[in-house]
Amino acid sequence: MNTIINYFTENRLSSTILVSVVTLVALKKIFGKKEDITKEFQxxxxxxxxxxxxxxxxxxxxxxxxxxxxxxxxxxxxxxxxVPSRPTGPRSKLPFIYYNGQFVYDSQFILEFLMKEFNVTQLVPQDDALATRDLVIRKFFDDTMTPVTMYPRWYDEKYSPTFINGVIVVPPYLAFIRNYVVKNIRKQLYASGIGRYPAEEVYKMGRDYIDAISNLLGAQQFFLGDTLSLCDLTAFCLLIQFRYSPLAKNPLSDYLATKQNICEYIDRVKHTLCTEEKWNLLLDSRNNLYYRK
Known part of the structure; x- marks a missing residue:
């Protein structure tokens, strides 16, 4: 064993080749094609x-x-x-679902599928004007707020290390996996445009968006009045990333904390969506997890 170690220590080229091979094998194992497990699903x-x-x-x-x-x-x-997974499928995105032999991709289409399949109508506005407002609010949070939310988490060198090291927990010898993931996410943010802005401009945009959210919500219980709607579910799932996640402390989370009506709204939606017991179970990612037989 000592002879092998000495050989690779003295031969840098061989060491480089060995590290490269190990890296490729590890990446293939993690990101490569996996077997079909749906045959085991109930x-x-x-x-x-x-x-x-x-x-x-x-x-x-x-x-x-x-x-x-x-x-x-x-x-x-x-x-x-x-089901713990990686971005796969025809769109290379998560989440997606499998139900009785059918895959459905993209959270918007997943919700539409589930509402139809299980006849869930409580969150759908029946008035055309409210339905239009609901759609516009959902698109704002999904398409406009999401990149701004991701910037301090993945792109800003001042705040991103806390989040990255907190969510991608790997031993030191597998740090290259974390670096690989971060590099790809940063490429996506740059391609989307948000990664090309200086931090102060991104946070200025974020504060403007938070002001707009606060003004739009006003003193209402929910965005469309007194009834919880799909847009509230969408807004809530993004806003909790600022309010509830201890790993996401940044200028935008600090600014959102100054908006009392938004903070009260977030807590209100949480208690309307599920009980405290269900919420605590959801926070444990091991709960309700699919395990291989």
Missing amino acids: KDIVYVYEFGATTSQGVPSNSPFCAKVLLFLEFANIPYKR
């Missing part, structure tokens, strides 16, 4: 594929989109199991 259970390589603190998921699906299932009392 009938009439919704299987939610969500990020499995990260840990969450204070929130059901670090992804607002995964959290949205999980909380909808809890709200509607639909039986489900959580």
